[in-house]
Amino acid sequence: xxxxxxxxxEAIRFDAVGKTFPTRxxxxxxxxxxxxxxxxxxxxAILGPSGCGKxxxxxxxxxxxxxxxxxxxxGGVELVGPHRQTGVMFxxxxxxxxxxxxxxxxxxxxxxxxxxxxxxxxxxxxIETVGLKGFENSRPHELSGGMRQRAAICRALxxxxxxxLMDEPFSALDAIxxxxxxxxxxxxxxxxxKSAIFVTHSIREAVLLADRVLVxxxxxxxxxxxxxxxxxxxxxxxxxxxxxxxxxxAHLRGVIARNMAA
Amino acid sequence: xxxxxxxxxxxxxxxPLLVGALVLLAWDLVVRWxxxxxxxxxxxxxxxxxxxxxxxxxxxHALATxxxxxxxxxxxxxxxxxxxxxxxxxxxxxxxxxxxxxxxxLLPKVALGPLFVVWLGIGLPSLFAFAVFVSVFxxxxxxxxxxxxxxxxxxxxxxxxxxxxxxAFWHVRLPTSMPYVFxxxxxxxxxxxxxxxxxxxxxxxxxxxxxxxxxxxxxxxxLIFAALAVLCVLGAALYGAVGLVEDAARRRWGTRR
Numbered sequence: 001x002x003x004x005x006x007x008x009x010e011a012i013r014f015d016a017v018g019k020t021f022p023t024r025x026x027x028x029x030x031x032x033x034x035x036x037x038x039x040x041x042x043x044x045a046i047l048g049p050s051g052c053g054k055x056x057x058x059x060x061x062x063x064x065x066x067x068x069x070x071x072x073x074x075g076g077v078e079l080v081g082p083h084r085q086t087g088v089m090f091x092x093x094x095x096x097x098x099x100x101x102x103x104x105x106x107x108x109x110x111x112x113x114x115x116x117x118x119x120x121x122x123x124x125x126x127i128e129t130v131g132l133k134g135f136e137n138s139r140p141h142e143l144s145g146g147m148r149q150r151a152a153i154c155r156a157l158x159x160x161x162x163x164x165l166m167d168e169p170f171s172a173l174d175a176i177x178x179x180x181x182x183x184x185x186x187x188x189x190x191x192x193x194k195s196a197i198f199v200t201h202s203i204r205e206a207v208l209l210a211d212r213v214l215v216x217x218x219x220x221x222x223x224x225x226x227x228x229x230x231x232x233x234x235x236x237x238x239x240x241x242x243x244x245x246x247x248x249x250a251h252l253r254g255v256i257a258r259n260m261a262a
Numbered sequence: 263x264x265x266x267x268x269x270x271x272x273x274x275x276x277x278p279l280l281v282g283a284l285v286l287l288a289w290d291l292v293v294r295w296x297x298x299x300x301x302x303x304x305x306x307x308x309x310x311x312x313x314x315x316x317x318x319x320x321x322x323h324a325l326a327t328x329x330x331x332x333x334x335x336x337x338x339x340x341x342x343x344x345x346x347x348x349x350x351x352x353x354x355x356x357x358x359x360x361x362x363x364x365x366x367x368l369l370p371k372v373a374l375g376p377l378f379v380v381w382l383g384i385g386l387p388s389l390f391a392f393a394v395f396v397s398v399f400x401x402x403x404x405x406x407x408x409x410x411x412x413x414x415x416x417x418x419x420x421x422x423x424x425x426x427x428x429x430a431f432w433h434v435r436l437p438t439s440m441p442y443v444f445x446x447x448x449x450x451x452x453x454x455x456x457x458x459x460x461x462x463x464x465x466x467x468x469x470x471x472x473x474x475x476x477x478x479x480x481x482x483x484x485l486i487f488a489a490l491a492v493l494c495v496l497g498a499a500l501y502g503a504v505g506l507v508e509d510a511a512r513r514r515w516g517t518r519r
Contacts, residue, residue: 088419231312
């Protein structure tokens, strides 16, 4: 008997998902038999070296790539394309340079043909929360890299999605800005019940932000190890300075090293 | 010191104007001292006199040429952009048309003028069609290059938000193409006047090109120069108008990445 979507406790589920790109002469196997689920309200970090196929995994979750094997379920229903209740953040802010910050934040509503007035209040509140108040009418080129990613966070959240997908969203930023953005995200997540998949190659980011960390193998990517982060919420940036935090980071580093050697 | 000079520098391009004035002066002196015959090279003074005497006729013919060129420019802009959009949205159309478009771009299109007379007869229809024909290619090629220059990441972002390929076209590709379209428009503006004038050489009973041919037949070289001067002003005016629209668009949507 099919369950009603509201009773489904999982935001998204990967079921033996694989992806092979038809490259020539040899097809590229990017992802192999990945199975995991993200519970409602859970923040999952996917940790792996660059080029291991973890971005491909996320693009499938976003409905931008199709799985060549297995099946993806979004809220109990098979995922076939971009989902209205999914927000996506990319490696670059990908703001449209001819739109103001506010119009960029509202862009998903424009695409979904939702009246501007309906989302304006939410958009302005988000802009204020991430510290961009006063820049609503600025153009992207007038902002710093960190400010642009803040605007991209607002854009991903503006339609109040229940799942946020983030593909190394801070990888193009300098180290200081990067830590700052982690704090912004941590702060945002204190107040939401949203699920998230956060792809990163920063162990620190993964441990600070996530409830659960999936360590990926080298290509073809598959889940090599899973770690439940033992720190309760709400968390503060100070957590990263504790000895317990350092121990978890060290453990994960060991796991990754073993994986790379294997 | 130099920065203050820059700050108070007037907006008029004094140096080029000075060069122009010097050339006119040299021209005048050469004609005077070498006593060049009027038919070969009239003095600037006699060109000015011709401009003054023929002013009503020049204005009438200028209106004909200006109207034809501006009309042809607008039609070429519209047709070029529609052509580019169609090629962008339909891969089949693109494969059918684009190589031919490039081939036409390489042809000396002006040489095809007489064909238009064969097909459409002497008069406004053939010269108008000819002016559109020569100016449509830079618009189409420029607009297509602009539509294709869209950032793949921005397109992916649009798709992730649930955007259709039509929405990606409207919200991402079209704004990206604007600088390219304006570059094409500037070339088309000059080509429209070239087309209209050449069209008038071979197929008209009005316009500055027609006037030049008439003056040549009468060996009225000062009038040829006068008509050319008016033509220069008209061409510069359309080019300047395109520039103004571009500035306005840049202020409204401008980014200067």
